[in-house]
Amino acid sequence: MSLLTIGTVAFDTIETPLGRAERVIGGACTYISWSASYFTDKIHLVSVVGDDFPEPELAALEERGVNLEGLDIKKGEKSFFWEGRYHSNMNARDTLVTELNVLADFDPVVPEAAKSAEYVMLGNLTPAIQSKVLDQLDGSQKLIVLDTMNFWMDVALDELKEVIRRIDVITINDEEARQLSGEYSLVKAAKAILKMGPKILIVKKGEHGALLFHEDDIFFAPALPLAEVYDPTGAGDTFAGGFIGYLAATGDISYKNIKKAIIIGSAMASFCVEDFSLNRLKHLNGKEINGRIQKFKDLTHFDV
C-alpha cells in the first residue's frame, strides 16, 4: 500500500554534548521517509526545498523508493534551516536560528497518484498546511497520522483542533499531551484527546519510551537504554516513519499490529540517535533492524 508523507526537507546545524554537525541534512519528512523506506518503497513525499539542496541527497531518496513528484524545488531560493543546541541531559534544547526561507510560502500540492495513498504521515508543520494536504486527498485513506508540537498549541490552537478532528493517530510528547488536554495525568489526558477525534494517541517520552492509548487499552514501548546518545534530532520523526512505514507495508491496522508498529518505530528511533543527522539511518539492513526489535522483546518480555 502506498504512503504519503509531508513535512520539512531541510538543513540543520546541531550541537550536542558529544559534538557539532554543521549544515547537515535534516527535516521531518527526510527522517520519516528514510525510516519508512526500510519497510515500503511506495512513498510519495510532499515538501519544498531551495535549489541549494544537494541533488545526490534527492537521488538517494529516490533510490529508496521515494517518489519526489510532490517536492517543489524553488529556483534561486534557500531551503529551510534550523540550528539548535541540546542541553547536557539531551531532553531539552534551545533553538538558536530558524530560517524559514522556502517554507514561508509553502503551498503543498499533492500529486494525482498520491491522492489515494492509503497511509498518510503529516509531519509537524502549521496545522493550516496539514489541513490543506487533507483537503486534496480522495477520502479513501486507511490511516492518517499527525505529528504536531506545543508551538501550534500556543499560536494556532483552533486550526490544530480542526485538523486533529480529521486524523486517526496523533503523536505528541507528554508535556504536549498535558497542554492540549489540560490534564496532568496522562490517562486522563488521553481520554480527553481521544474525544477530540483521533482513535489513537501516541505519547512520546524520549528516553522514557512511548505510550499508546486506544479506547481503554494502553501499550508501552520502552526506549532502548543506550551507552551514548549522539544526536536526538529527528528521533520522533524516525519513530513515526518506522511506525507508519511498517503499517503501510503490512496493510494491517489491527491493534495487535499497531503495537508491533510502535516497537518498530522505537527500534528505528534507537538507531537514529546513535549518530548525527541521518548518518546511521542511511546504512541499515534488515538483519540489524530485526536484531534491534529482538532487543526490545528481551527488554520487556517476562513469564508469568
Add this chain to the structure above:
Amino acid sequence: MSLLTIGTVAFDTIETPLGRAERVIGGACTYISWSASYFTDKIHLVSVVGDDFPEPELAALEERGVNLEGLDIKKGEKSFFWEGRYHSNMNARDTLVTELNVLADFDPVVPEAAKSAEYVMLGNLTPAIQSKVLDQLDGSQKLIVLDTMNFWMDVALDELKEVIRRIDVITINDEEARQLSGEYSLVKAAKAILKMGPKILIVKKGEHGALLFHEDDIFFAPALPLAEVYDPTGAGDTFAGGFIGYLAATGDISYKNIKKAIIIGSAMASFCVEDFSLNRLKHLNGKEINGRIQKFKDLTHFDV
C-alpha cells in the same frame, strides 16, 4: 525461605495535590513488610519505635506473619516522624519536618533466628547501620538487597561504598545512579556501579518505571499509567518488598525469576500510590494482585 527486613517504622504527615494525611503510619520497613507479606509469612523485622506507636498496627503486622522480636520499643520515647509536601507533578517533594527521635540512637540487634535469613532487605538508613546488620548475619544469605538515597552519597559516601561491596542488589533512582557513578548515561552508570560489588542494579524511575541491569542484560518494567496518584510515599519500599518477598517465597534467584520479581514489585507499587499511607496496601487479595500483574503483561507484550 525467611526474609529479614530492616528500616524505619514511623509516622508521616503527607501533603499531595490530592489531599493531606496527618500523622499516619509510614516507614520503609512498614511498607516493605506489608508488601512482602502477600508472598511470604516468614518475615523478621528489625527496627525501633517509641511507645507512641499504636499497638494494633504492630498486631496487624504480626497477623501477616511478621516476627517483631527484632523491633525495639523504647519506653517514654517517640517514634521517627517525617512530614513532606509533594509538588504538583508528584515527582519531587519537600521535606518540611524530620524528627529522628528513637532513630537517633538506633542500634539494630538481629534476633538469633533471623541471622540465617536467606533473603535480606536493607531499607534506606545510614550505611553504618546497614553494615551493622550485615555484621550480625551468619554469612549463609542467598540474596541481600540494599536501598539507599542521595543524602548518604553526600554525607557518607565511603561508608556507603563499603556496604555496597557486601550486597547483591542495589535499588536507587536515576539521579542517584548518575551521582554514585559520575556517569550520565544509565548504561554507563550501571557498568560502573556493578563494578562496585552488586550483581544487580535496579534503577527506579517513578512514573517512568524501573530498569534492571545484570551483567550485559537490561530488563525494563514500566510503571502502570494511573488516572490519579494520591500519594507516592512508600512506593519504592513497596516495590522492594514485593520484589524480595516474591523471591523469598519462590527461593529462585534465576535471572528469569528476578525479571518476574521486578514486575511483581512494580505491581505492588502501583497499588501503594492509589491511596494515602498503607491504606490500599493493607487490603489486597491474590486475585487483585494477579490481575494487576496481567495488566503489566498487556502493557508491554507484543508479537514479533
